[in-house]
Amino acid sequence: MSMEEVPKKSWWRRIIAGAKTLERPKKQRGKLQRDHSRLLAFWLYTLLFTILFFACIGILLALNTRSIVNDLERESVQPKVTSGGDTGINVVAGNNFLQSFIQTYMTVVNDAQKLEEREKQLQVYMVKTADGEQTTSIFSVQDIKGNRTLKSVNLYNTQTTKEGTLFQYKVSYVNELPTTKVVEKVVPAGKGKTKKVKNTVKTTQAVSQEALLNIPVVSNGEGYAVKEAPYFTEIYPLQAKVTQKKSEPPAEYDGTEKKDIDTFVVDFFSKYASASKADMAYMMKEPESLEGMLAFDNVVDTYVVKTKTGFQVQATVQFRDKTVQIPTSESFTINIIKKEGQYFVTKLSHERSE
Known part of the structure; x- marks a missing residue:
C-alpha cells in the first residue's frame, strides 16, 4: 500500500463518521419531543376531567344542602305533626289552635253587630269545601235574650276519630239574662211622714254552668281546622279502677352488708x-x-x-x-x-x- 492511499482512505472514513454523528441528534430530538407532548396532553386532560368531576360533585352537594336547609326552615315555621295517632293531630298544637276559637265561640253578646263579627271570626276556623268555599255558616245566632260569658276553660280529654281528633274542654260559663224587678223604697211624704214607692229597675239574672265543649278537629299535615259545629255534653269522670298484676318480688337481701x-x-x-x-x-x-x-x-x-x-x-x-x-x-x-x-x-x- 502506497503512502497516497492511506490519507485518502482516512479522509473517506472521517466523512462517513461525521454523517453518522449528525443523524443521531435529529432522531433523539424528534423522539423526545413526541414523548413530552403526549405526556403533557395526558396530564392536561386528566386535570380538566378532575376539575369537572369535582365541580359536578360540588353542585350536587350544594343543591342537596339547600334542600335540607329549606326543609329545616319549613319545619321550624310549621312543625311536622306526628303525635295523636294516624290522624296526624298534635294535641299541643291543636290545643293552641283552638284557644281563640273557644274564647270567641263561648262569648255571646246580644248585639247585632257583635254577633255578625262573631260569626265571621268563627267561620275562618271551619273546613272548606274542595272548591275553596266554606260550608254553610253554623254560627248564626238569632232571637236570643241574653249574653254568655266564659269564665274558665281547660283541656279535659282527646279522643281519636275516623278523620281527626275530638278535643273535649271543661268550660265554666255564665248565662246572663236581662230582667226587671220591682223595688219598694221609702220616701218622705211631707210633714214628717213617709210613704212607700214601688219602682221597676233593670237587673241581670246570672246562672253559672259547667259542661264539656266537644270540638272535632282535622288536619292536612300543615295546619288544623274545625270539621263540625261544637257541641255540649255532660262532664264524665276520668277516674277508673285500675289493677296491676304484681310479679313475685326477688328475695330480699339480709346479709352482712x-x-x-x-x-x-x-x-x-x-x-x-x-x-x-x-x-x-x-x-x-x-x-x-x-x-x-x-x-x-x-x-x-x-x-x-x-x-x-x-x-x-x-x-x-x-x-x-x-x-x-x-x-x-x-x-x-x-x-x-x-x-x-x-x-x-x-x-x-x-x-x-x-
Missing part, C-alpha cells in the same frame, strides 16, 4: 335533699339533687336485692317543706356498687321497680 347499705341510703338521701348537683358527683354516676328545695325527713322503708354487680335498693323517702313542714313521700329505686371501698349509685329512678 344490709346494715351498711341502710346507713348509706339515709346519708345519700340526706345529701340528695341539701347538696348541690355538683357535690353529688362523688356519690352517683348521673348527679341530681333537690338543691335545698325540700328538707330530708327520714327513710320510711327499704327493700334490698342482691344483683350481679352490687345491690338494688327500693326505698320510700319522706321530705318536708322548709316553711310549712308539709311532708312529701317519694318512691325511689337506686342501683349501688362498691367503688374504692365506698358505695356508689350507678342509677336512680323515681319509682319502685316491678
